[in-house]
Amino acid sequence: MAKKQEIIINKSAIKKLASLTRITLKEKEAEVLERDLEAILGYFNELNELNTDGIKIKVSGVEAENVFREDMPAISPSESRADSAAVRDAFPRAEKGYIKVPKVFE
Amino acid sequence: MVPLPKLTLKKFHDGLINREFKAREVVESYFKEIDKHDDKIGAYLSLDKEAALLSADEADLRIKRGERLDLLSAAPLAIKDNILVKNTPTTAASKVLEGYKASYDAAVIKKLRSEGAIFLGKTNLDEFACGSTTESSAYKKTRNPHNTSLVPGGSSGGSAAAVAANLCLAALGSDTGGSIRQPAAFCEVVGLKPTYGAVSRSGLIALGSSLDCIGPLTKTVEDAGILFKSIAGVDSKDSTSRETFYGDDLYRPKLERVKELVVGLPAEFAGADIHPDIQSQMTEVVKNIKSLGIRTKSISLPHVKYAISCYYIIMPAELSANLSRFDGLRYAPLLDDDVKNLLDCYEKNRSLGFGKEIKRRLILGAFVLSSGYYDAYYEKAQKVRSLIADDFARAYEEVDVILTPTSPIPPFxxxxxxxxxxxxxxxxxxxxxxxxxxxxxxxxxxxFQLIGRHFKEADILGLGYYYERLSNN
Structure with a gap:
């Protein structure tokens, strides 16, 4: 059973969560999100009314089954080349078949 | 001019093979209607006239040669813009996918293409299907065709509006928490969310992977059955998809069989939170169902009141994992390439690319999954989900179908x-x-909404089919 944790939602917690999801927030955005998150998490407290000790988790609503297959190519080499080309064509910027990105080394 | 409002998938097919009209005429009529009305409604994000007309000509040629046509041959469809159609723009209504063209067909598109269906264009949605008004689209607002001051619902608002305004014959949407059914209710069309696993999710831009389903939005229940049957089936690219054995009873149900169904009325969905207009509508619906000779029974689903909390923990958790693939490099032009390092590149582009609702859900998802809170939120929600599933399993020992309103409130x-x-x-x-x-x-x-047992789409479609005939008489 989960240990009860004191939930602290403040601006620095919001900033930490933002950095975990790889976004940055403007001051105003962070303020609004702090308010929203407090209200939403407050609402979630209703779940504590329920005793869920020993309840088994179902991953989705339908019985899940493992699906196995041999790791074999499903398409011909030429189809495979065409597929790779289609993926590369979707890159916004590319050079010699590689994705081109801005300089990222300091 | 072909009378578009009167067309259904079946009538279109019959008209085509009886040579009452040509596929090209119908497709051109749809594009004319779109040109005339879509400025006001905003159902479509992009159109594919050239490919659509080419496919229509192919179908006309096949008819001329006397070849057999599938039921969906040349049927002009609209596709929600989070479903991949090869070589056409697919944005999920987000800036992070602006200008992206799909490099392959979704499994459902492959199936429909093999039957000769025609794709008129891609329809608007809430960004990454997160919303219930279609207002969080980064590109445009969609309006309810029955009253343009109202929302069409969402997130499949563009698909629902396109069907309601006769800007397509039928459409596909996706449903993670109601995104097919709620806009269908708001736009007064039919919307089916299939059993999880009945339809492949391959090529659907993921929101909540344990919840997402692709399904039809149509003018009639019969059409929903026809379109569902053609997209259902197992697919090696979606390991949660199942081999299913659906028959013609999906769109040609037998009345004797439907009359044997018992309809459950859950006490929990009749509370004071339901708008009075919806309440009186439901009284009428129950009366009509009884007039078909179908029995009803009061039931209880004691844990459904926790469904909102449960869903708004699980869905953002899955969303925040799924949207981590949008690194700002691979799918859309960089919104800002003045960057210090890789992390800065991700953060700048994701911050510019995602809208307000997506950011809210990303933060929420990161929170419920973060160390220290995981057990209290994510695991707790998964356990409550099991309790809700048990409620339904118990109810289905007594009844076959469960009746509720689709939305507690009318369009706003x-x-x-x-x-x-x-x-x-x-x-x-x-x-x-x-x-x-x-x-x-x-x-x-x-x-109103009918909920069936797993893989028993035939029950809810069958009851819906006879209900519809009742209200049309």
Missing amino acids: PLGKKVEDPMELYFADIMTIPANLVGLPAISIPPG
């Missing part, structure tokens, strides 16, 4: 609810349980 004006996320989340209370439990559910005008 644009801009009215965008600022209060909780108020908007509450509006999903009727539709969320079917997603959490993976059950098939359909919304039928004037806005």
Whole structure:
């Protein structure tokens, strides 16, 4: 059973969560999100009314089954080349078949 | 001019093979209607006239040669813009996918293409299907064709509006917490969310992977059955998809069989939170169902009141994982390439690319999954999900189909609810349980929902079919 944790939602917690999801927030955005998150998490407290000790988790609503297959190519080499080309064509910027990105080394 | 409002998939097919009209005429009529009305309605994000007309000509040639046509041959469809159609723009209504063209067909598109269906264009949605008004689209607002001051619902608002305004013959949408059924109710069309696993999710841009389903939005229940049958089936690219054995009873049900169904009326969905207009509508619906000779029975689903909390923990957790692939490099032009390092590149582009609702859900998802809170939120929600599933399993020992309103409130004006996320989340209370439990559910005008047992789409479609005939007489 989960240990009860004191939930602290403040601006620095919001900033930490933002950095975990790889976004940055403007001051105003962070303020609004702090308010929203407090209200939403407050609402979630209703779940504590329920005793869920020993309840088994179902991953989705339908019985899940493992699906196995041999790791074999499903398409011909030429189809495979065409597929790779289609993926590369979707890159916004590319050079010699590689994705081109801005300089990222300091 | 072909009378578009009168066409259904079946009537279109019959008209085509009886040579009452040509496929090209019908497709051109749809594009004319779109040119005339879509400025006002805003159902489409992009059109594919050239390919559509080419496919129509192919179908006409096949008819001329006397070849046999599939039921969906040349049927002009609209596709929600989070489903991949090869070589056409696919944006999920987000800036992070601006200008992206799909490099392959979704499994459902492959199936429809093999039957000769025609894709008119891609329809608007809430960004990454997160919303219930279509107002969070980064590109445009969609309006309710029955009253353009009102929202069409969402997130498949563009598909629902296109069907309602005769800007397509039928459409596909996706449903994670009600995104097919709620806009269907708001736009007064039919919307079916299939059983989880009945339809492949390959090529659907993921929101909540344990909840997402692709399904039809159509003018009639019969059409929903026809379109569902053609997209259902196992697919090696989606390991949650199942081999299913659906028959013609999906769209040609037998009345004797439908009369044997018992319809459950859950006490929990009749509370004071339901708008009086919807309540009186439901009284009428129950009366009509009884007039078909179908028995009803009061039931209880004691844990469904926790469905909102449960859903708004699980869905953002899955969303935040799924959207991590949008690194700002591979799919859309960089919104800002003045970057210090790789992390800065991700952060700048994701911050510019994602809208307000997506950011809210990313933060929420990161929170419920973060160390220290995981057990209290994510694991707790998964256990409550099991309790909700058990409620339904018990109910289905006594009844075959469960009846509820689709939405507790009627369509509301644009801009009215965008600022209060909780108020908007509450509006999903009727539709969320079917997603959490993976059950098939359909919304039928004037806005009621039938929820069936797993893989028993035939029950809810069958009852819907006879209900519709009743209200048309």
